[in-house]
Amino acid sequence: MKRWLKLLIGILSILVIIDIIASFYFYNLAIERNTKDFLQGNADLEVSAEAMEVFTEGDWHDWVDQQDFKRWEITSFDDLKLNAYFLPAKEPTNKTVILAHGYLGKGLDMGLYGQYYYEKLGYNVLMPDARGHGRSEGDYIGFGWHDRLDYVQWVDLAVEKLGNDSEIVLHGVSMGAATVLMTSGQDIPDNVKAIVADSAYTSVEDLFAYQMKRMYHLPKFPFLTSTSIVTDIKAGYDFKEASALKEVKKTDIPVLYYHGNADTFVPTEMAHELYDNTASKTEIMIIKNAGHGEGFVVEKDVYVNKLNQFLSKYVK
Structure with missing residues (x-):
């Protein structure tokens, strides 16, 4: 024995x-925070030739290079210096979009969306580098959880600099989408009128459980x-607490969800679960034949028509 x-x-x-x-x-x-070689060759992140051309060679890169961005900076709750790029609208306006990039990206990558808000909608544009990304400090990636507190500070700074009559839209993609959803449940100014979440996950725990099983066949x-x-x-932070699903259950900010029906990196079911559990006024668009974060590229006209319709309801 x-x-x-x-x-x-x-x-x-x-x-x-x-x-x-x-x-x-x-x-x-x-x-x-380090080089992530494990994502190279990941079939779930393969994009169409059309999308790849826009992501890597689109004219939005030239647009970003030509802009005179101002550098904004905040100090986070845990004493990190965080960086953002601000571009005032061509004509004075009280409308501002704060964009949130994805995993391993940087603020200027959101120029793909910033160009549209700036050129077509006449918004001021603010594009932060998330903690652990770009020029922002941080030795770990927050997957939206600590970042949600950073975005509350970015909102506060935008109101402080641009005026109390500011009307703010938060627009994020992938990890950035989860970030703005996690932010939605915080105590933030009424200046935030709408949130756009493109390819968001329900929680870090759900995302990692899905990816661990799919990539490594582990329980x-x-x-x-x-x-x-x-x-x-x-x-x-722990994975269970880092939940966008938990935060949208208590938000009163209108949310527009986008998700591709061909997304195998963040399953489309997560978008439906978020939509079904959001406490505020909510809309969803599932984009046919779009992979992870591809909707704006593969169906741009459909995407922006829905965006314009949504924003017109909540931003004056």
Whole structure:
């Protein structure tokens, strides 16, 4: 009996050690600020030739290069210096869009959307670098959770600089979409009139559980649970609390959801779940044949028509 007990304890000890090693590996892989080679060749992130051409060679790159962006800066609740790029509208306006980029991106990547808001809608444009990205400080990626507090500060700064009559739209893609949804449940000024969430996930836990199974064929327990504990220790948040779904259940800000029906990186079902649970006035558009974050490119006319219709209801 003692021999079997020792054997069982030995096996359990080995499994615990493997789990601990795996937890730090996955933290380094996904959360820590570093090069993310694991995304290269990921079939779920493959984009159409049409979308790839726009993302990499579209004229919006030239537009970004030609603009005289002003640098804005805030100090976060945990003392990080965070950077953003601000472009005032051609004509004075009280309308401002604050854009939120995706995982491993940077603020200027949102020039694809910023150009439309600036050229076609006449908005001021603010494009922050998320913590752990671009010129912003931070040695970890927040996946929207700590970022939600940063975006409250960006909103406050926009109102302070641009006036109390400011009308603000938050527009995010992928991780940025989750960020603006997480922000929606915070105590933010009434100046925020509308939120646009493109390709959002319900929670970090849901996203990682899905990706861990899809990419590594691993179960949620114990690896995701222990990686969440490591993330809490090293970055100050756990996967379960980092929930856009929880925040939209208490928001009163109108939300427009976009999602591609061919998105296999963040499943389309997550958009439906968010839409069904949002407490405020809500609209959703599922874009045919669009992969992750491709909607604005593959169906631009449909996308912007819906956007214009939505914004006209809530932004004067």
